[in-house]
Amino acid sequence: MPDLNHDLVRRIVREALEEDGAFQDVTTLTTVPQEQMGRAIFLAKEAGVLAGLPVAAAAFAAVDPAIVVSNAVEELPPGGRRTVITLRPGLHDGAVLEPGTVIAHVEGPLAPILSAERVALNFLQRLSGVATATKRLKDAVEGLPVRIVDTRKTTPGLRALERYAVQVGGGQNHRFNLADGVLIKDNHVAAGRARGLTLGQVIASARAGAPHTLRIEVEVTSFEEAREAVDAGADVILLDNMTPAEMQRCVAMIAGRALTEASGGITAENARAIAESGVDIISSGALTHSAPALDISLEIEAS
Amino acid sequence: MPDLNHDLVRRIVREALEEDGAFQDVTTLTTVPQEQMGRAIFLAKEAGVLAGLPVAAAAFAAVDPAIVVSNAVEELPPGGRRTVITLRPGLHDGAVLEPGTVIAHVEGPLAPILSAERVALNFLQRLSGVATATKRLKDAVEGLPVRIVDTRKTTPGLRALERYAVQVGGGQNHRFNLADGVLIKDNHVAAGRARGLTLGQVIASARAGAPHTLRIEVEVTSFEEAREAVDAGADVILLDNMTPAEMQRCVAMIAGRALTEASGGITAENARAIAESGVDIISSGALTHSAPALDISLEIEAS
Amino acid sequence: MPDLNHDLVRRIVREALEEDGAFQDVTTLTTVPQEQMGRAIFLAKEAGVLAGLPVAAAAFAAVDPAIVVSNAVEELPPGGRRTVITLRPGLHDGAVLEPGTVIAHVEGPLAPILSAERVALNFLQRLSGVATATKRLKDAVEGLPVRIVDTRKTTPGLRALERYAVQVGGGQNHRFNLADGVLIKDNHVAAGRARGLTLGQVIASARAGAPHTLRIEVEVTSFEEAREAVDAGADVILLDNMTPAEMQRCVAMIAGRALTEASGGITAENARAIAESGVDIISSGALTHSAPALDISLEIEAS
Amino acid sequence: MPDLNHDLVRRIVREALEEDGAFQDVTTLTTVPQEQMGRAIFLAKEAGVLAGLPVAAAAFAAVDPAIVVSNAVEELPPGGRRTVITLRPGLHDGAVLEPGTVIAHVEGPLAPILSAERVALNFLQRLSGVATATKRLKDAVEGLPVRIVDTRKTTPGLRALERYAVQVGGGQNHRFNLADGVLIKDNHVAAGRARGLTLGQVIASARAGAPHTLRIEVEVTSFEEAREAVDAGADVILLDNMTPAEMQRCVAMIAGRALTEASGGITAENARAIAESGVDIISSGALTHSAPALDISLEIEAS
Amino acid sequence: MPDLNHDLVRRIVREALEEDGAFQDVTTLTTVPQEQMGRAIFLAKEAGVLAGLPVAAAAFAAVDPAIVVSNAVEELPPGGRRTVITLRPGLHDGAVLEPGTVIAHVEGPLAPILSAERVALNFLQRLSGVATATKRLKDAVEGLPVRIVDTRKTTPGLRALERYAVQVGGGQNHRFNLADGVLIKDNHVAAGRARGLTLGQVIASARAGAPHTLRIEVEVTSFEEAREAVDAGADVILLDNMTPAEMQRCVAMIAGRALTEASGGITAENARAIAESGVDIISSGALTHSAPALDISLEIEAS
C-alpha cells in the first residue's frame, strides 16, 4: 500500500498556499463574494496514472473546510458539458486515466476554490506525472522479476510526495536519504584509495561502522570492480552505466551472492533489455527529476 | 539586477539537506575520515546559462563553513584531467556555459563535500535549466520590444528561486502570487456572470476593492472579450491561447489603452511570431514547470 | 467584504497567549477549579466601531474549545445587572457601539475564560480603536469620491489584523508591504539624482524592472515635482504634506492622467478640506499607529 | 541594568522585516543599485527618552551585515544640513533627547538601508515613546519611595521589548505574565464566593497551590476588602481605582504587613498625589498601551 | 489539580513521533495492512503511581485519530489472558498501580498502534516513574506540615511534563525556571563578595530589581549564613546539605521570619527526619533526574 504521511501533506500544502498568497487572493476577494457556491471537476486531458488526489484535496481543505472533494463523480457525456449526471464510484490514486476521464469533483464556496486551484493542480499534475512515468517503466519490464526504484534526484522539499507517487505507479523506493542506507560511490572509494585503502577495506570500514540493520551497497563501473566488491562482501552491487551485456556478465559472475542494481540512463525503451540481463533492481532518477507533469485541469462552474 | 534573498536561500538549502539526511550520511561517516581534505570542480556537461551558484555554495556552507566555493577556477586542458592549472576569473550566474566549461571549484574537508554534493547539484541543475529556457525564449524575440515573464506554475516551495533564475536568464517576473497582483481569469468572470454581472462590472468590482497600487489585468479568449475588457478600463489584457493573427487584431484594437500579454503554449519556436503581433509581454509557465535540468556534474578529487 | 485570514489569527492569538503565560496561569489554576462554569459579556464602555470579535473569540477557543462566544446577546436593563434576559440578534464587526452596548457573550468553563480574558481584550480594544478612527475619517469625507487608506506604519506583527480593522471601519488598504507595490519616495529619487538620473529616469527604471501588474506611484512635495512625475508617466502621485490649495492645483494640472493620494498630517478635522481638493485617495498612518484603544470590558459572572 | 534578550530582538525584527516585505522591496530593487553607498542619521523631532537603538540597529543588520550603526555621531549645525562635522560620543538608550538631537548614524549600502528604514523607525519610535511616558511618571514622583511599574496591557508580541523600554525610562516591571506571578483579581474572588469561599479562603488556596517563590497579591476595591486581604495574609495589596485619601487610609491600616500597589487611571498629573498616599508601587497600563510614539526620523543621504 | 498544557503535550508528542520515524515505520507498513484492526491494554508490571495517560493517548491520537484510548478497562483474570471480560471504571493519573493492574485499553487500526507504541510507553513509564518517586517521598513525611517540591534538574525539553508528574504524585512545584523565581545561590553571593558586597547587600539588590511579585529566596550552607540571610530580609531560606540537627537549629533561629527549604541528598529514607526538623519545604532533584521508569507494557492483540 502506498503510504502518505498526512501531517506532512498538510504542512507542505499549507506552505505552498502561503507561498502563493492564497489567503490574500486580492482578485478573488474583490470579485467573488464569500457566500457564492460553486462546483468543479478535475478532468484528465491526457492518458496517465492518477497520483496526488489526497494532496489536492488537502489544498482545498486548508483554505476552507467547507469544501468537499469527492471521488463519487458524475459522468460527462462525450465532449459535452454536464447535462446527464450519473454518479459512479470514483477514482483513487493509481487509477488509469484517459483523456476526458473525470477524476473527482469539488463543491463548496467558490472563492476559496478559486484561491486554492493552482496549488491543488500543481501537486496533482506533478505527482501524476511521476506515477505515469513509473508505470511506463514498470509496464516495460512486465513479467520480469525486477524491481523499479527511484533515487535521491527528487525535488527539494517534495521527496516524500514523489516517492509516494513512485509507489502509486507500481515502483518501489530506494533508500530515503543518506541517513538510512549505505551506498559506497566512486568518490568514497577514491577517498579511500587516496589513503591507501583497497575497495575491500572501504567496504569493511562501512560494514564495521554502519548499523547492522543496513545492507552495504557498492557502486561499480566495470566487471573487475563488481568482482572486487562482491568478493569483499558487498550486499548489493550497483552497476553504473553498463550495457545490458556487461550487466549480464556481472550478474553471472555474482551468481546470487549479492543483489544487483542497474542505474544510469534508464528509459522505457531500454528498460526491458536491461531487465533481461538478470539484474534485481532498476533505478531511475528521471522518474522524479524529469517526469513531465500530467495535463489535468479544474473545470469550475459558479452557481 | 537579479535579486536573491540570502536568508531564504539558507533556509531552503538547510531543509533540503535535512530532507536528504546530509547531517547523518552513514556512508561517508563510516568511510571518509573527518580530516581528509579534497577538492572538486563544477563542470558543465551541456550548453546553457548558469544560475544558482550562490545556492549551491550555500549547501556546502551549511554542512561545513570550512568548505570554500570559489569562482576563481582553473583551466582544464581539453577533455583531460587537471594537469595544467591556470587560474582565471570565474563565472557568475548569467554566464553562458559550453560543454566542458569549468564553473567553480570547491575545496575543503572531503566528507561534508560528499554529503552536500547531491543537494548542491539538484539546485544548480534545476535553476540553470530555468535560466537556460528563459534565455532561449529571450533570444527568440531579440530586438523586439517584448518582455518575457514567468507565471505561478512554479515548483511548490521554490518559487523565489525559480523567479530569480528567470531574471538570470534575461526574463522578468509576473506577479509573485495571488496577493500582489490582480488577474481576473475566466472563472472570476463566470462567477460574476452567474450573479448577473457584466465583465465591466466585475472589473469595476476589482478596481473598487483592490489597493490602488495594483493594475487590473483581465484574461480574455476572444477579440470581443478583449474589447469589452479594455472598454471597461482594464490596465492589462491577457490574450489567452490566441493565434498571432488574433493577437495582432487585438493589439490594433486596444491601441495602447492597455498593455497586452500573450499566454498559452509559448515555445522558443513560436515566440517570435507572437512577439511580432505587437504584444507587450509574453508569459510562459513552461519556463519553470518544464525546463529540463541542465547537466552539470561535480568532479571530486580526494587528497 | 473585510477579509480575515483565520489561520493567521489563530497563530497570532496563540503566540499572544503563550507570551502571556495563559496556559500556566498560576492564580487561576490555584483558585478556580476546572469544573466551575461561568459566563461573561463584552461591554462597550465608550462609542465606536466594533472590530476584532473573531480574534477575541479565537483567544477563548485556543485555551478551551468548550468556551462558546456567541453573538446572540442578552439585553441588559439600563445601567443594571442582568435580571431581564432578552436574547437579540448579535453584533458583528463593523457595528456601531454606544456606551453600554452589549457586544457578545462568552460562556463555558470559568478558569480558561479568566486566563484568556486579557489577550482577548487587548486585541478587541486595539482593533476596535483602529476601526473607530477609520470610521471617523470616513465620516468626515462623506459624500466625496475619495478613498481612505492605511499606510505601513502598523504595529510590527499585527499588520494584517490592523488592515482588516481599517476595512471594517470603512477604509481601504494601501499596498500590504514593500513587495507588492511600487512607491518611489524622496530617498529613491535622491539616490537616483546622486547617480545623475532625472526623476523621469528613476520612474522609467522602476517601470522597466517592476512586474507589469504594479502601478508606479511617486511621492512628490511640490507642484513642480508633481508635474515632472506625471509627465514621466507615473500612475499615482502621492502629494506629501501639501496644503489643500496646493493639492487642488496639482489635481488640476494632473487632470486625470494619474491618481492622486494625499498624505501627511491627516486628521478628522482637516480631512474634508483635503478631500475637497479633488484627490482620489487620502492615506493616514495615524489610523494604525495612533488610534487609541476603544474601552471595552469583559464582565464575568461565576456560577 | 535594563536587560534585552538579543536573540529575541533578532527574531522579532526579522519577522517584522518579513511582514514588511523588506527582502523583496520592489521599489528599491528597481531604482537603487546594490553598490550605491549612503549614510543617514537618526534625528529626534521632539523631546523624550531614547529607547530601542539596539532594536533599530538589529533591523539594519538583518537586511545587510555591511550596514554600520554607530553611536559616534556628528554634530549638526542648528537647523541646518551637515556641513560642520564634529564627531562626539554617542547616545545610548536612556539618553534624554531634545528636538534636533542627532541620535546615531547609519552608513553602508543604500538599498538595504532604504528597505529596513520603516521597520527600524517603527520600533525606535514606539519604544522611545514608552520610555518617555515612563520617565514622565517617574519624574512626577521624584524623591518619593515609590516604584513605577508596567502591567500586562502590552502590545501582543512585543511585551519583552516594551518592558525593556519601561526599564530604560526608569520604571520597573510587574510580573511578566500569568505564569510568574500571583494576582488574585475580583473575578477570582467572585469565582470563589460563588463556591461559598471567603476571600481568606481564596487566598489560602492560592498560597497552598502556588510555588513558594511567589508572593500572593490581591486586588481590592475598598478599605474593607483591603483589611480582609491583609488579615488573610496577602503579601501585596493592589488598591484598584481608589482616591489618594482612600489609599492613605489603607496604607495606614496595613501598616507594613503587606506591600501596596496603586492601579487604575494613573497619569503624570495625579501620580504624585497617589505616591504621597504612601503606596509602595504605582502600576500603569498606559505606559505601554497608550504611550504616543516619539517622533524620530531617518535622514538619508545618497552618495 | 495537576495541570497539563494539552497543546504543549501535542507538540512534544509529535516531535517524539517524528524523531522515532513513526510516520514512516517501514516494518509495519510492509507487514500490517492499514485495514487490520487491533486492541491492546496498558498493563502495570510493578507497583507505583500512574502518570502520563493523557500523554500516551496523545501519541496514539497523533498517528491516527481513529484510535480510541479508553479508561473503561476490562478485568483480566489473575495471571491469564483475557477470557473473562468485565468492564469497570478506569484509572486516571494519580491512581495507585499494582503489578498486573490493567490501566487502560487502546483500540483501532493496528498499524498505527504499533507505530506509536514505543513513544507512548516511553512517556508513560518515565512520568509514572516520577510520580511514583514523588509519592514515596510524600508518604515518608505523611502527617507532617511539609511541602515536597521539585527542582530545575529536569530532562531538557520535558520540564512541564515532569512537573505535572510531580503534582500527580502529590508534590508541588518549585519555580518553573530562572525567569519566574529568585534564588540567590552561593555563586551569586560570591560574585557580590568579589565586588565588596555583603550578603545583605546582595539580597537588597535582588529585592530592588526583581518584580515585587517574587519572594527572595537565598541558599545558605551554615547557621551563620542563614542568620545573615534572614536578618537581611530574605523571604525563603534554602538550607543546603545540612543535617537535620543543623536544620532544626536554623528553623528555631528563623522563628517564622522566613520559610525554610531543605535541599541536597534527600531520599525516602532520610526525608522524615529532615521534615521533623521543622522545615517548610523539601526539594529533591532526584524526583526528576533519577526516578527509574515504572515498568509498564502494552499488550497487543491483532484481530
Added chain:
Amino acid sequence: MPDLNHDLVRRIVREALEEDGAFQDVTTLTTVPQEQMGRAIFLAKEAGVLAGLPVAAAAFAAVDPAIVVSNAVEELPPGGRRTVITLRPGLHDGAVLEPGTVIAHVEGPLAPILSAERVALNFLQRLSGVATATKRLKDAVEGLPVRIVDTRKTTPGLRALERYAVQVGGGQNHRFNLADGVLIKDNHVAAGRARGLTLGQVIASARAGAPHTLRIEVEVTSFEEAREAVDAGADVILLDNMTPAEMQRCVAMIAGRALTEASGGITAENARAIAESGVDIISSGALTHSAPALDISLEIEAS
C-alpha cells in the same frame, strides 16, 4: 569517529535554555552586573567517561559568545583550590575521568555563565552517564567479537545526543528509528498470524516491500522461532530474553546464515556470558533509559 550534528546541538541547547528561562534569569540580572568577569572549571566528582563537552560549550556560547570554553585546563593541587596553575592538554569526549579530574575551563562574563550553568551541566552529566554505562558494558566483553548497541528506548527529543554518547563510550548504534531499519517484532508476527500468515510469509512481505538497502531483522523468543526465521531468510535474528545456553544453541543452528542479536535484561554482570554464546550483537535499552547521570560540577570563581 563519533558524529555530532552541531546544528542540532545548537537547536536543542537553545530550547533547553529557553525552557529554563536562561535569557531572563531574574536573580542573576539583579545581583550580578554585566561587566563582572569570572571563570569556572568543570570538575568530575566520580569516575566515568566524559561525553557532551561540545554540548555544554554550546550552552555557554548560546547565552554569550564572549564566553570561552577551553580544553586547555589547569592542574589543581590534590583536593585544594587553584593556587598552582599548570596548563596541560585538555580532555575530549571519550576521556576517562577520575574523581577530581579537571575537565575543562570556562571563562568570560560571569552573569551569562551563571545563567547557563544548569543547562550545561544537565547535558554533560546525562551524556557522560550514558557513555560511562556503555564503556562498562564494552569492558565486560573485552576481547570478544561482539558489538554493543543501543535501542530506541531513548529520552524523547534527545535520541541523537544519546546515540552519540553511546559511540563515545565505545558502543555502536542500532537503527536510528522506525524509518531506517526493519525489525519484525512479535506483534508484527501476531498481526500476520491473525490474517493466516506464517512467519515466513511475514518476512517475505517485509522483504518485498522494504527498500533493498535494508536488512530484515526478526525478533524471536525460542529456538523454534529462530529456526523458522532463519529458514525464511531473515538477515538478523534478535534473540529476546534468552539464556546464554539457549542463545548458544540458536547461534549453532543459525551457523552464520544470519547475524544474531541478544536483547533483554543485559547488565554489565551478565554481558560476558551472553557474548560468549557467540552472538554478534548485544543491545541494551538501559544504556540510555537508565544510565545514572555522572556527577560533574561547575566550580565558579568570580573576579
